[in-house]
Structures are given as C-alpha cells and as structure tokens.
Amino acid sequence: MWTLFQSHANEFISGFGWTILSSIIALAGSLVLGTVFALMEVVPNRLTNIIAKIYIEIVRNIPLLVITMFFYVVVARVWHLNGFAAGTIGLTLYTSAFIAETVRAGINSVDKGQLEGALSNGLSWWESMRYVVLPQAFRLVIPPLGNQFISLIKNSSILAFVAGMDLMYQANMLSQATFDTFGPYIIVGILYLILTMPLSYYMQYLEKHLAQGGA
Template sequence: MIHIFATEWQPLLQGFGQTLLCSIIALFFSLIIGTMFAIFEIMPNKAMRVIGNIYVEVFRNIPLLVITMFFFVVIPLYVVKISGFAAGTIGLTIYTSAFIAETVRAGIQSVDGGQMEGAQSNGLSFWQAMRHIILPQAFKIVIPPLGNQFINLVKNSSVLAFVAGFDLMYQGNMIANDTLQTMSTFFAVGILYLIITMPLSYYMRHLEKKLA
C-alpha cells in the first residue's frame, strides 16, 4: 500500500480532489433542494404538497446509477453534452436531496405546530416563520440523520467511476488494472475515503453536542 501511495500519488490525488469537489457541490445543492421540497411537503397548498411528495417518492426509489446514467447518456443525446463529472454530480445531488427532504420534513413536523400559528398571528408570513423560527429548530433535531446522509453522499460519489468522472474509485480501478496490485490499491483508496468521511462524522457529532 505504501508503494502505491509512493508511485501513484498523482492519480490518487487527482481522484481525491474530484471526489471531494463532487461531494462538496452535491452536499451544498442537495441540502438546499432537499429543504425546499421538505417545505413543499408540509405546505397548506395541496398542489405544492403533491409536487413535493412526487419528487421525493420518485427519486428515493430510483437507483442512483440509473439517475446518473440518464444525465450521462440521455441528456447528451437530446439536450446538451455534459461531462461524466457533471452527470455524476447532478445525479448524486438529485438522489441525495430526496432523502434529505424526508429527513428535514420529519424535523419540521416534530416542531410544535403552535409555533407556526403563533408566528403567523404576529404578522409573519409562512416563509418568514419557516426561515426564522421553524427551520432552525428542525435542523437541530435532525443533525444526526443529516450527518448520515452527508457521509452516504461521499461514499455514493463513487458512482462517478461508472461515467469516467476521474474520482477516487475510477483512479483506483485504473491503477489496479495497470499495476495488478488490487488489494494494495483499494486499501489506499479506502484510506482516502476515510480521510473525507471521518472528519465529517466527528464534526457532525460535535455539532450535535454543541446544539443539544
């Protein structure tokens, strides 16, 4: 394994960078999109609730690889050509956002309903009450499951290997095929994934204790 790190550090470093970049982009946008659809699911407007429910149920129940391949194969054929990295990142964002939506929705519904009524009786709109009163409390409640979703997102970023996204898994496969050192290569890849996921896991635990 040390030999792999010493001789193949350049492709491993490139893969690490691609995995980290994909994870950061997907995490940021999936949190925003997921929160938006979570709010849709609990809105008084029935049409918005239906939209939110359809989005969540559809993308939670389609495999990540299918979503990614749709953007990698179908979209370039009929819309616009995009890279494997972009296709993988978009697929990962959409897939993860559906799970985040359900997590955030559960957090919102665990907040006392009287707080929304009280906020609106004091002149706040639905969106103002959601932003300033409900969501801050909901996020405190759902930090543990959100942390699990973020870690799953990093691990699921390996889907980029199927669409030539040049991530860690893709580079690991290339190195293993070239050097025939399969065990050492994937041990190295596993350690690099841990470098991303372990600090994220510890940070989420720290945040949970801090906000308890």
C-alpha cells in the same frame, strides 16, 4: 502499498480532489433542493404537496446508478455533460430526496404553536418558516443530516461508472494498468476513511452536545 502510492501520488491526489469537489457541490445542492421539497411537502397547498411527494418517492426508489446513467447517456445527448457533471447531478438529486424527508421530519417536530405564533404576529407563511420554524427544525435534524452527508461522500464513488475522475475511477484505472487488484483499492479505502471518519466523529460529538441542551 506505500510504494504504489508514491509512484502514483498524482492520480490519487487528483481523485481525492475530484471526490471532495463533487461531494461539496452535491452537498450544497442537495441541501438547498431538499429543503425546498421539504417545504413543498408542508406548504398548505395540496397540488404542491403532491408534486413534492411524487418527486421524493420516485427519486428515493430509483438506484443512484440509474439516475446517474440517465444524465450521462440520455441527457448528455441534448446538453453536453461529462462524467463528473453527470455523476454530481445524479448524486445531488438522489441525496436531495432523503434530505427532504429529514428536513420535513424536523419541521413536523417543531411545536405547531411556533408557526401559529409567527402567523399571528403578522408574518406570512413563508416568513414564518424562514425565520421561526426552519432554524429550529435544522437544529433538531443536524445528526441525521450529518449521516446523509457521510453517505453522500461514500456514494460519490458512483462517478467511477461514468469516468468522473474520482477516487474509485483512479483505483480502477491503476488496477488495470498495474495488474494490482489489491493495492489501489486499499489506498482508496484509506483515503475515503480520511474523508468520512472525522465527520462521523464530529457528528457523534454534536449529537451528544445537542442532547445535553448545547447551542
């Protein structure tokens, strides 16, 4: 197995880099998009609430592969999208729906008096959310958000289905080229562990730290 890694180090390193890049882009995009839809769910406007709920329910209940293939096959006919872009967009949208529900739960967990106090002091609803409620909500949902980010990294393997150049894609190509159905996937599994295990342990530490009243 070590010989296989040495012989094809460039492929594994390339896949590792593309996986990290896709995960970072999807993480940032899904966090922003998810927060926006979480706010749309709680804003005092029924139409906005309905739009947000429809988006979240539809995206959460469609398989990630279907969303990704929609961009790779259908949307690509209108706008040129390669496998990496299609996979990253699909991953972003899919994760954003779950993050939206996580952030919404955090917002609802903040004492309503915080919002009322901010409004009574002259802040608008949006300003109250931005400066008072959201900071507290994010502190409450850091552990579940961390779990979503770990799932996002693992779900990035979806890029392999659309030639997204990620770790799984490289494993598939090497398996076909070397007729080795064991080694490439073991190496890729180890590389995924290198990505996810430190984050997992850090989130466990952070959860305990917050439970003890840490900043």
